Amino acid sequence: MQFQDQRPGLFRRTPPAVFPAIFGLFGLGLAWRRAMDLFAITPAAGDMILGATSLLYLFAVAAYLAKFMRRPGVLADDLKTLPGRAGLSGMTLGGMLFSAALIPFSTAAAQTVLWLSVALHTLIVLMVLRALLTGPAEARRVTPVWHLLFVGYIISPVAAVPLGYRGWSEGMLWVTMAFAVFIWAMSAAQALSRPMPAPLRPTLAIHLSPAALLGTVSYLLGYVSLGYAFGILSILILTALVLRTRWVTEDGFSALWGAFTFPLAAFSTLMQIMGGKGEGEIFATLGAVSLVAASLLIPFIAYRVMNLWATGKLAVKTNAAQA
Numbered sequence: 001m002q003f004q005d006q007r008p009g010l011f012r013r014t015p016p017a018v019f020p021a022i023f024g025l026f027g028l029g030l031a032w033r034r035a036m037d038l039f040a041i042t043p044a045a046g047d048m049i050l051g052a053t054s055l056l057y058l059f060a061v062a063a064y065l066a067k068f069m070r071r072p073g074v075l076a077d078d079l080k081t082l083p084g085r086a087g088l089s090g091m092t093l094g095g096m097l098f099s100a101a102l103i104p105f106s107t108a109a110a111q112t113v114l115w116l117s118v119a120l121h122t123l124i125v126l127m128v129l130r131a132l133l134t135g136p137a138e139a140r141r142v143t144p145v146w147h148l149l150f151v152g153y154i155i156s157p158v159a160a161v162p163l164g165y166r167g168w169s170e171g172m173l174w175v176t177m178a179f180a181v182f183i184w185a186m187s188a189a190q191a192l193s194r195p196m197p198a199p200l201r202p203t204l205a206i207h208l209s210p211a212a213l214l215g216t217v218s219y220l221l222g223y224v225s226l227g228y229a230f231g232i233l234s235i236l237i238l239t240a241l242v243l244r245t246r247w248v249t250e251d252g253f254s255a256l257w258g259a260f261t262f263p264l265a266a267f268s269t270l271m272q273i274m275g276g277k278g279e280g281e282i283f284a285t286l287g288a289v290s291l292v293a294a295s296l297l298i299p300f301i302a303y304r305v306m307n308l309w310a311t312g313k314l315a316v317k318t319n320a321a322q323a
Contacts, residue, residue: 011066015320016078016087017255018060018309021302023090024261025053026097028298031268031291038276038284050101057094070323077321079127082145083255089148092121093155100159107163114159125149142186144206150179151210154217161220173217180210198251205259208237212266219273231274234267255305255318261298268294
């Protein structure tokens with residue numbers, strides 16, 4: 001008779017919740033790389049952040065892969081929880097930003113990482129769709145995490161445009177824009193009928209990310225008016241979040257604070273682009289201020305999340321599946 005080994009083992013319960021903060025660190029590094037153009041800052045800062053983040057990302061991916069290889073079913077199990085869905089989306093979307101970080105060094109490596117990340121993200125989206133369609137109706141409630149799943153493809157043009165994939169980037173802009181508007185509308189309707197519980201409120205920050213990224217990609221593709229419109233929308237969303245900071249963070253620190261990281265980095269990048277396009281000094285100022293804020297907040301959140309992972313608390317708190 002054989003017994004399944006239930007003893008704790010290395011990486012057996014790697015929590016997907018480590019990835020949103022790493023995703024945010026990639027965004028911070030790219031925002032600093034963008035600052036080189038607008039503020040004449042040395043690229044060393046951005047490259048150092050991206051280099052360190054790349055190593056951390058590869059380690060986290062290897063840790064999750066070790067867990068997956070022990071029991072492939074953990075992927076479906078992790079996707080049953082909101083932290084799991086947000087985390088695994090952060091893993092694949094982080095891969096897309098990893099691709100952008102690689103472009104100055106190797107276009108071949110950047111292309112490989114980009115399309116592998118897109119393929120893995122598509123697998124996750126299909127698995128979530130299957131779970132939503134076959135699960136209870138309550139599970140189909142729209143959450144900000146839907147942006148990461150269904151609008152997340154808008155991150156791919158950040159690497160795809162410089163790599164020459166304009167057709168793909170055009171398609172992603174318009175398709176994800178439609179999904180983003182739908183999720184914003186549904187989320188607003190739900191907020192009026194049933195306020196979000198305090199532990200989940202940090203995920204509201206995710207609403208900023210699609211606006212900032214749609215604006216960034218619009219500028220990359222030459223749609224200046226559209227980019228400007230999303231820039232204004234981003235400012236409005238961030239203002240609302242800042243004004244409700246106490247309410248959003250009422251439940252205290254948790255792994256879901258990773259949701260604050262990548263939207264703020266994306267906002268800084270868009271504001272810098274707008275400032276560089278001559279839209280007004282106010283946008284350049286907002287880009288600089290938000291970059292400083294992101295440089296303080298994102299590493300702090302990432303450190304707290306990594307510390308929870310190192311002590312084994314993150315897996316427990318986020319109900320991560322075990323191999």
